[in-house]
Each structure stands twice: as C-alpha cells, then as structure tokens.
Amino acid sequence: MKEVRFIWALIIAMANLGKNGISALWNFGDQCWRTAWSWIPGGSSGGATPQPLDLPSQEVFEVDRSFAEGQRRATDLMANENAARQIKIYASAKPDDRYAIDLSRLEPAQQEWLTRLSMDEKAMRTLSETYESKIGMLLAGHDNAVEGIEAPKMKKAKESIPGLVSRMDDFRLKLATREGNHVLAA
CATH class of the missing domain: 1.20.5 (Single alpha-helices involved in coiled-coils or other helix-helix interfaces)
Known part of the structure; x- marks a missing residue:
C-alpha cells in the first residue's frame, strides 16, 4: 500500500x-502574441492606454486666428496700395533690401527712373520724407513737385491707327441712338 x-x-x-x-x-x-500585434500599425497591444493629445486651448486658438486674420488684411492692403506708397516704401528701405520691394503698381519707365534714382541716397531720403501726394504729382509729370528730383519721363503711347479712338466713340454714340429707335418683335 x-x-x-x-x-x-x-x-x-x-x-x-x-x-x-x-x-x-x-x-x-x-x-x-500581444507584443507582435502591437508592432503592426493599427494593432492593439491590449493593455496600452492612449496618450492625451497636447492641443492648444481655445484662447490660444482664437489669438492665432485673429493674428492670421490681421496678417491677411495687411497683405490685402499692401497689395492694393498705390504707386506713391510703393515708391515711399522703396525709398525708406535699406539699399540691400530694396530689391525685394514690390513695384508692380509702377509703369516700366517709372521703375527704371526709380532704380536710377536709388543710386543717390540723398534723393531716396528726400522721397522717404515726402508726402505721398507730392510723389503722386511727381509721377504725373510735375518736375517741381519734390525739390531736387525730376519727374520720370513717360513715353506717350502712340495710336496704332490715327483717329481710331474717336471713330470708335462716334460708332458707340450712333449705336446707342439707333437702339432706341427700333422695336424688337417677339
């Protein structure tokens, strides 16, 4: 036993x-088995807890949104500025930074005039301290608008066919009077 x-x-x-x-x-x-599944993207390790996301608070989000809105409005204003303001900004900039300034509102002859003028720092200082209205007068061709600076010489656009514009205006006037005299039948 x-x-x-x-x-x-x-x-x-x-x-x-x-x-x-x-x-x-x-x-x-x-x-x-669990470890192997955790290595696969989208796999679950079973015991892992998700980490909380580090999101900005609502206040930070609103500040960022208002800042971006202000930048957008400033960009729109700068895009719509007039030629005189562009010249004033160009003249106020440092010589090394002038190449980056937008001069799209200026005619090609005015751009050439401004580039030639940019060699003279005294003239640039005078333009930067001048009112935009006087710069506008200078661009319009008034030589004495800003003391010591000549107005840019603009080439007149010549008509391709003499009298074409006046003949087109006459045609439009005749067409407008003719349309009132006719009744269209439906």
Missing part, C-alpha cells in the same frame, strides 16, 4: 508540475 501511495503522490506532483508548466507556456505565448 505504501507503494501505491507513493506512486499516487508522484502522479499528483507530476500533474501539478505539468499544470503550472502549461499555464506558464500559455502566458508566455499570449504575451508574445
């Missing part, structure tokens, strides 16, 4: 040892 008890105890010990081994093997396999 002692032998049966001993064999029975040995079988129970082996069963307990096997049970713990199978459980350990199962846990090891499960952990490997």
Whole structure:
C-alpha cells in the first residue's frame, strides 16, 4: 500500500508540475502574441492606454486666428496700395533690401527712373520724407513737385491707327441712338 501511495503522490506532483508548466507556456505565448500585434500599425497591444493629445486651448486658438486674420488684411492692403506708397516704401528701405520691394503698381519707365534714382541716397531720403501726394504729382509729370528730383519721363503711347479712338466713340454714340429707335418683335 505504501507503494501505491507513493506512486499516487508522484502522479499528483507530476500533474501539478505539468499544470503550472502549461499555464506558464500559455502566458508566455499570449504575451508574445500581444507584443507582435502591437508592432503592426493599427494593432492593439491590449493593455496600452492612449496618450492625451497636447492641443492648444481655445484662447490660444482664437489669438492665432485673429493674428492670421490681421496678417491677411495687411497683405490685402499692401497689395492694393498705390504707386506713391510703393515708391515711399522703396525709398525708406535699406539699399540691400530694396530689391525685394514690390513695384508692380509702377509703369516700366517709372521703375527704371526709380532704380536710377536709388543710386543717390540723398534723393531716396528726400522721397522717404515726402508726402505721398507730392510723389503722386511727381509721377504725373510735375518736375517741381519734390525739390531736387525730376519727374520720370513717360513715353506717350502712340495710336496704332490715327483717329481710331474717336471713330470708335462716334460708332458707340450712333449705336446707342439707333437702339432706341427700333422695336424688337417677339
């Protein structure tokens, strides 16, 4: 009987040892499986908690929005500024920064005049301190509008066919009077 008890105890010990081994093997396999799935984009590791996003507060967002709106309005204003203001900004800039200033409102002859004038820093200082209205008069061709600076010489555009504009105006006037005399039938 002692032998049966001993064999029975040995079988129970082996069963307990096997049970713990199978459980350990199962846990090891499960952990490997979860780790492998966590490496795949969009996979879930099961126990990972999502990290909170670091989003700006509503106040910071509103300040950024108003700043961007102000920049957009300033850009629109600068895009619509007149030629006199562009000349004043150009004259006020440092000599190295002048190449970056937009002169799109100026005629090509006026741009050439301003580039020639930019060699004279005294003239640039005078233009930067002059009222925009006087610069506008200078651009219109008034030589004495700004003291010491000659107005740009503008080339007159010659008509391709002499009298074409006046003949077109006469035609439009005749057409307008003719349209009033006719009744269209439906």
